Structure formats: structure tokens, C-alpha cells
Amino acid sequence: MSENEPCFDIAHLGHVEMLTNKPEKSLEFFVNVLGLTESGQDEDSVYLRAWDDYEYHTLKLTASSTTGMRHVGYRASSQAALERRVAAIESLGAGIGWSDGDQGHGPAYQFKDTDDHLFEIYFETNKYEPSEAEKPALKNQAQRNHSRGAGVRRLDHLNLLAKDVGAIREFIPAALGSRITEQIVFDSGTVAGCWFTVNNKSYDIAYTQDHTDTNGRFHHVTFAVDQREQVLQAADIFLENDVYIETGPHKHAVQQTFFLYVYEPAGNRVEVANAGARLILDPDWETVTWTEEERKKGQAWGLQTIESFHTHGTPPVP
Amino acid sequence: MSENEPCFDIAHLGHVEMLTNKPEKSLEFFVNVLGLTESGQDEDSVYLRAWDDYEYHTLKLTASSTTGMRHVGYRASSQAALERRVAAIESLGAGIGWSDGDQGHGPAYQFKDTDDHLFEIYFETNKYEPSEAEKPALKNQAQRNHSRGAGVRRLDHLNLLAKDVGAIREFIPAALGSRITEQIVFDSGTVAGCWFTVNNKSYDIAYTQDHTDTNGRFHHVTFAVDQREQVLQAADIFLENDVYIETGPHKHAVQQTFFLYVYEPAGNRVEVANAGARLILDPDWETVTWTEEERKKGQAWGLQTIESFHTHGTPPVP
Amino acid sequence: MSENEPCFDIAHLGHVEMLTNKPEKSLEFFVNVLGLTESGQDEDSVYLRAWDDYEYHTLKLTASSTTGMRHVGYRASSQAALERRVAAIESLGAGIGWSDGDQGHGPAYQFKDTDDHLFEIYFETNKYEPSEAEKPALKNQAQRNHSRGAGVRRLDHLNLLAKDVGAIREFIPAALGSRITEQIVFDSGTVAGCWFTVNNKSYDIAYTQDHTDTNGRFHHVTFAVDQREQVLQAADIFLENDVYIETGPHKHAVQQTFFLYVYEPAGNRVEVANAGARLILDPDWETVTWTEEERKKGQAWGLQTIESFHTHGTPPVP
């Protein structure tokens, strides 16, 4: 399989487990400012989802002594597809083994990418069933839309930092069957950024280079809103709620996403974004490669990338 | 394969061939009002595409003595996938055979649905290569966006009329490997409408019941814009250009699409639509079934469905 | 002074006192669904305002045995301007006399229009002073924007029903110094609708013909949102909150307002609207007159005016 040929074994990004050392403030942010809904809790974690996420959770917020991401989960297209992926991952020597899952899903196979981030893949899932009070007016959406805070619709993607994005570029397609839709390759040959997708979204995970000498760090998680105007409204909501806005709203040159980046109270970066009607429908899409020169132009409308975008990750580097 | 399990052999809707008995006026509409770009012409047809459609054409506009749709084309995910679909279609007894293709794509296998609409599936395609003047500022889109007229981004879906939608509900998943995302089933058991998808879009083809005693008619073709605001702007553009607006802008209850329907000069219905960030990511999505009672509520915000929506199709019934 | 020459004595529409026989449900609607903020209460009334209304209140919601409007208030440009208006109204024989005002403003001069609606004009007002918790992030807006419900920004206009709009067309400019920006005049000479403004907004009050044999009825009050997209969002919010949507979202031909009409729980009609950047800056604007024929085309994009729009007013006719 060439890197750009679709594999389809993995259906979509499922969830991100985020660590916070300010659990109450982080929860307040995700529920009342970003607009997520709580599905349940266990000892250290709160399970959260956006109003049109169909699974029990898409964000697992876990109290910890630090910040960053504990793991990322992807859902397979079927049980057979899951088994194919496990075999592929084992042949890469990256596998850890099976876990029992949690409140949100069934058995999950765990592995690590080449930069020490923990992944899991699963098929059996706990679909969200709305209570009477949460039943939507239109039965073809997961839950009543409360239009609370930024009112994000669904989990969109995440971004991880890696020391060697070139190695990741080999690993992710091999492990997940992802296609590489876009990448940044510097004149030196260094892969500065790489965007992957398992489906028609233009990306569900991105990696960018960590300029510190650290592995396994987290850059951001992104929730999608339906319209660009809602990204602008989110900016006003963050402003009124004293949320630190790092950069945006603006439009990325890479992937053309309309973006807005903030830090939740514990310091993890969160993005609210809109991709318009852009999808990757072409089954033999050729990877778009951006050069060092091209990236010097900044974002689509000329905004220079803010310095902290290259340095701030979680957990912080000691 | 259950009706809702993804098959992935077909990648996406490729193009629609529309017949017009007012070819000059229709072309003027599609280029200057809807905002499509011409890729080329042959004896009777003009090949058109939206600015982010990656193939040579997504709309083939063909001069004729009548109106309606001559054929619809779907692109397969690979050559092997194409062959799997051909075998499936032949086993259904619906196949016609191979054609050489046209300016837009290579060899195509033709077949008919149970209501006498002509389909073709193909893999080899003629990807659009922008001339110097049409090169976009951002290299990850197909063509320069001229923001001309309604400025639609890409082909989205089509809707066909059928005498027996129940038969179609069996046929399309068997032929294309599509999933049924939503349907309307009346108390009598009649399937009044059915929405199908081969990928993560919530539908690429829909069928609704033809109340006349006719087969093979066309309801509408839809192009997507990036934002709901652009659907509103399109309404203003249609108003200023004397284009007949049938209904909308409003939001469908079924599929929640934000819609606007007009008739191009020859009478074929065309939709400009926006789906927000709604996608079908769930690989085991359960079909949403709307009852007769539920559909009496009209569209999402209460607009009653206009009578002509149930009666106007092309070609007109004698 | 010709009808269209600006007078400037009256600065703007100040507030509407609305009667409700379901005070708790109406209050819940205005606060949690429309997004107004409560400034205070007295025995029978709750004083409400939108987040960028600078006065203490723009909607006074009063418990009553019936529905409709008790009075409408306009603020004068200065004390001297107020006195000029009082003299003009007295010379029309329409004056009632001075009241002490209420929690929201100082002494007000009361009068009735030719259809028995109660008006008051005042200059001294109680400007809203936000508490610490309600202080906005940007000091040039009246209050923190909570983005709650439809999140309306400010009072925009009201619409009253009248048996004889022709008489009103003479009265309002004479009493308030308003200009007539648009009107509907039927072939019979009947004035079917008339739109007035005292400032650069294209209207602050409109009158339309009451087809019942009744005086003094109320048609609707309107709050403005910043963007058309927010009118669409409001439609979704009304849908999720079981609020009856009468018609819209759509664009009026008259005044080009992008509108959405609902009934609050007691039956009073409420509009959420956006006018874009449209203003009447021309000091000698000529009244736009719509004919009976022109109005048969329906709204801007072809929506036919819903029947209840001509019949539903408050209080209901016995």
C-alpha cells in the first residue's frame, strides 16, 4: 500500500486523554466555556463530549500532577479491521498489549509511536444515549445542542510534538493505515510537520517538531464548530471569560483551517476550528509538500506564526 | 455486509451529466451565477467544475432536446475496488458494459438502477491541472478561487426521483456499497425518501418518490459552499440575476443541510448547500428513520415543504 | 418640515412595556432563550435589557391578565428637545400629561397615537452601571456579553397594528419628528404599512394594518444581533427550546431586514433580526413606496408571507 492509498481499517479519531493539574478549573473551562457535556466520572477522570459526538466521550480529563496527553484513542471500522491493525502494529514491534478499556469503550490495543506517545485502538464502544432532557429536537444528532459557550460540535483532531517527525512520517501510515495529506519539509530534509488522515477529513492527527530535547509532548486538541463565524464568537467568549488567547482567529496556509488557539487553565493548548466544506475525497491524493521558503510567508493571510506556537507544549519542559 | 457497514470500494460521487434545451443560457448560469469554471468542450457538451473539485469536471452540461440527467458517475477507490464493484453489479444483473470514458475520465462501467437512471463507475481520471492564470495562491486547493457568483466550492450530491424507492433502497448498497444514513418510511410502509453515502459525507445521493407514473427523472444536483452565510449571499445573487428561487434558504430536518433551491434556465433544479461540520464518522451508524408524522412538521425551523418540491422534476412529465 | 427632513429631537426608541399572562414562562424565555439580563423588579414588572443596551431597561415585562403592549418609550436628545416635542404633541391634541417615570427613567410625557397606543417620551434616564461581575472585557460596551441563548445585542424596533395606517402616517412624523423611510400603499390608496425612523436606523417603529376591527394592538418587538449567522443560530436555539417559530429566517423585501419571528410563551411576537451595514444616512431620503403588485412577490427571496403574520396580534381579538 502506498502511503497515500486509503486503508480504511481505522474509522476515525476517538478520544484524547488530557492531564490537568488544575482539574476543577479545567473542567469548568471545558463545560462552561468550550461547551462540552459530561457523560460520567471515575476516580481521577471526567468523561466529556461535544454535542454531536456519538460516543460516550471524546475527551477524558484526568487529574494529575502534570499536564499533557496520557493517550489518544482511534476507533477501528470493524472487529476484523481492528485485528488487521493489531497485526500490523505488532509487526512494527510497537505493540504493548490489550487493556480492558474504560467507561467509554471496550478492549483496546495499546502501542506507542516512535516519539513515546501512547495510542490505543478499539472497536467496541459505548455509544452515547441521551437522557430525556438531553434528547435533541432533530433525531439525527447525538444530543440536544445547548449552545453553551463556544458550542463546539465534535472532536476534530489533535497535534503532537515529536523530536523526529521524519520517523513519525513512516510510523503512522504503517500503524494506522493513514494517508499523509500535507507536510512541511525544510531545505535540510528535516520534516518539520506532517498531517495524517484515516478518512475524508483532511487530517485527524498532526505532528510538528519539538525544538526542545524532549519526547512525548502534546501540542493541542481541536474541536470543530459549524461555521467560521462561530470561531469569531468563540474569541469573544474567551475574551469575556479571561481565557488566554495565544493566536487567531486566522486561516492556516497548511490545510486552510480557520483557527483559534487558547490555553485551558492548566496550560494545555486547545483549538476551536472550522474547515468549511473542505474534504479529501480523492482516493489517490498526492501529498502536498510545503518548503521552508513557502512557510516563511506565515499563515494564509500573512499572520506570522507566534513564537510560543513552536515552544509551548505540555507537559512543560523542566 | 450489512447495509450500514462501510465498503469503501467507491471513493466518491464524481460527476453528473445534465441535459439542457437552453445550452447557452444554462452555461451562462453555471459559469457566471453559480461560479463554475469550464475545463473544455466536445461536440454537445461543456465540462464544468467548481474551484476545489480536483477532477477535470464534476458537471457535464449537454445540449439536448430535453432536460434531466443523462448519467451519474462515481469514482472507485482503486482499480481493484472498481473490479469488485463491477462483479457485484453484474451479479445483480444490472450491468450494461464498459464505455471508453470521455474528456474527464478513463474506462467506465455502465449500469442502470432499478428506476432506469444510468450510472457509471470508473477509476482512471483526468485530474485538473490549473494553467498559470488559474494557479491558486495556496497550493493545497485545486484552482484559484475567483469568488465569482455563488462561488461554490465542490460538487456535493444529487437527488433522483424514483417510482419505487423501496427497490432503490436494496439496489444502491448492493451496487455501490453505500450505507443508508437516513430514510423516510410512511405508515403504509412506502419508502418516501432514502439517503445514501459511500464515504464520510452524510449523503452523496438521495432518492425521493416520483408521484407521477414516470421513471428515470432527476430532482436536483447540489454544490457545496463553505459557510451558511454564503448560501444567504447566493440567494441575493440569484435575486439580482433573475434566477427562479423555489425554496430556501432554510435548514432541512433530514440531514440538517442548510439549503437553497433554484431552477437553472432550462428548468433543472440546482441546490446550493452547507452541511457545517456534520460528518458520518461512525462506522456502524444506524439508519435514522423518519415517520410520516414526523415529516409533517416540515423543515427544521418549521417551513412547510413547497408543493413543487414533490412534483417538479426533469424532464417534465408530458 | 417635510416628512423626510430630519428633526433629531428624539434620539432613539427607548423601551417597550410588554404585558404577559404567563409571567414566569415569559421571563424564562426572555432571559434564558433570548438572552436578556434582568436589571430589577417592582411589584408587577421585571426590567430587562440586552447586553449592549446602555439604559437600565429596554423591555419592561409586566404581569397582567392579558397580553400586548402597555406603552412604548422614546428618549429625547436633550431636555430642550423633549420640551419641543411636548409642545408639538400638545398642539396635535394628543397629549395626556406627565408621569413620574419608573425605575428606568425620569419624568415622561405621555400621549396616544391615533390608534390608541400609549407612548411616552423622556430625557432623564437611569443608565445601566454594571456590577463587578457584569463588567465587560472591553470598556466600550455596556455589559459583559454572556452569549446566553440568542445573545441579542440591543433593542432594535417595534411594530404596531393600526386600523388606519394612513392616519398614523400623518401623526408619527408630527409627534416624534420621524421620517418615513418606506411604506406600502395599495391600489385603493390604503396605506398597508409604514416604517418610521428618528435617526440613522432605517426604522425604529413600523405600523401595519389590523384586519380585525380593533385598535391598539401589538405586532412585535425586535432585538438585533450582530450577524445574520446569529439569526440562524437563534433558529436552532428556538428549535431546541420548543419555542414556536412563526416564519423565517428569511430576508424582508421591505427594509431588507434578515428576520426570524417567534411567539414568546404568552403569545407576544418577538423578532430576532440583522440589518447588515444598512443605514439611512441621506438627510433627504425619499420615501420608498411599494405597490400592491410588488408586495405580491412575497419576501426578498420569494417566501410568501405567512397568513398569521396578518392576523396574529396581541392581545388576541375576542
Place this chain on the structure above:
Amino acid sequence: MSENEPCFDIAHLGHVEMLTNKPEKSLEFFVNVLGLTESGQDEDSVYLRAWDDYEYHTLKLTASSTTGMRHVGYRASSQAALERRVAAIESLGAGIGWSDGDQGHGPAYQFKDTDDHLFEIYFETNKYEPSEAEKPALKNQAQRNHSRGAGVRRLDHLNLLAKDVGAIREFIPAALGSRITEQIVFDSGTVAGCWFTVNNKSYDIAYTQDHTDTNGRFHHVTFAVDQREQVLQAADIFLENDVYIETGPHKHAVQQTFFLYVYEPAGNRVEVANAGARLILDPDWETVTWTEEERKKGQAWGLQTIESFHTHGTPPVP
């Protein structure tokens, strides 16, 4: 009259005469990229207007050996009001005298502000009469909306540079009867910026400090679009048309305008903006004063003001 009490003698900003040393390229920009319409030409100038500007022109583009602004025109509310303003200006010792006007308007009284910018005020104007081809579908707008390029609706405001904004703060209200809605006053007492209005718009002219030792320079002219989404679309249009984007889209803290700044081909700065539903309706609005400390926070959502915004004006400083 206090500085904030409305005077109303001046109705609105009428037009700006802009100098260009690249007249053909500038004209191409204003017509095809910004979307203005040409009303006529004389020896050195082209008269342009936006599709809902009611006068013959709002931008007079004049070929010259340099760039910048030749004059700004304001329209009075009536002939009597014009005469009151002439008397006031003469008493300030700032008057120059009467000119005959041009294609766009009748006799105009000329004067200079304290920083050597040329102004004129007039009442008699040449209202735009659309040809048959330019007649709008809705008779209550000035012209057919072609939705060409950025598709701006109307002239909004202009911004001038001045050595001594403190002197300007005295002069403009005295000359035009404007109110000061917002200002920036540094700890030293220096007035760094000042925003004035003659009507309900929150400003029609702004002055900011010129850090070079120069008088009479021009900062930018602004055209309004109906929706924030159209500012975003304008950014895409500028990107595709190689127009230099200086900064934005973003939201100003001062006045809360949603802005986008570009340089037209000759180097004059042009803004496309949207103010939402924000108006100054309060007749005794108190000037909002921003401190040096407050302005260090940058724009509303945290964007730091770009350096060239403080240094780039036209004509360039030798």
C-alpha cells in the same frame, strides 16, 4: 454645546479624494477587487461608489505624482445647517472659501483642519440614478449588487494622521459638530488617537498620531461590508489577487470594529470592516478613554498592533 452633545448639522461623511501615482492599477483594484462601481470620469479623476452608496461618488480617485488624500467631503443635513457650519468654521479662522463642486456635488465650502488636511462641506448633491442595467432587484437599495470582489456596501470612515491629535480633538467638534466617542490618552497627556462621529455611527473619522515630523498625511479609508464573514472572504480575495495584506482580519479593542487592512497598488491603506449592530444611540454618550496601559494589550483578541500601522501613511515621508 458640550463635546458630546449631538449637533446634527452635518449628516454624514460624503467622500474621500485619494491620490494615486499608479492610476490604472489603483482603478483595477477598486473596481475588480474591492468591488466599487464607476460613475464617471473627468480629466484626472475617476468617480467611484459602493453598491449602496446613494451619492454619485464616495471615492474620487485622482491621478497624481504622489499618493495620499487630497480632500475629504462631508454632506450637511440641509442648506441652513450648511450655513451654520460655515459660520462656525469661519469663526475658528479655518475657512478657505467656496468651490463650485465637481461631478458629484454642488457648491462646497473648503477649510483645513489644524494638521493641514483639506476638508469641504456641501449640501447639494448629485444622487446616483442607476441605469436600466444597474437597477437593483429591490428598489430600496441604490444599485444592483454585483457581488464583485469584496463587494463592499458603503463608505464607512477614514483615518488621518496628525502631529498633534490634541489640537484636532478641539477642532473637529468645533468645525463639524462631531461628538468624540473614543480616544487614547497616554500617561504623558498626549492624545494618541481620537474617534469622531456626526451621527449614529460610532465614528466617521479618526485621527492617530503621526510619529514622523509631517503634517497632512493619510492613514486609511474604510468601506463596510454587511457581515464579518465577508471580511474573511475579502481576505481570501486579496490573497488570490496578490493584494498586500498588512494586518487582520481581527477585532479592534477601540470601537470593536472587525477589520482587515490592505495597501492598494499605489500604497494607500484601505480597510474592509464590519461593525455588527453597534451604534451610538445615546445622545449624551460619554467619551471612552483608553489608557496607555490598556492599549498595551493589543487588539481585542490579543493581536499586537503591527509596527507599520504606526509608520506607514501616504504620501510616504521623504
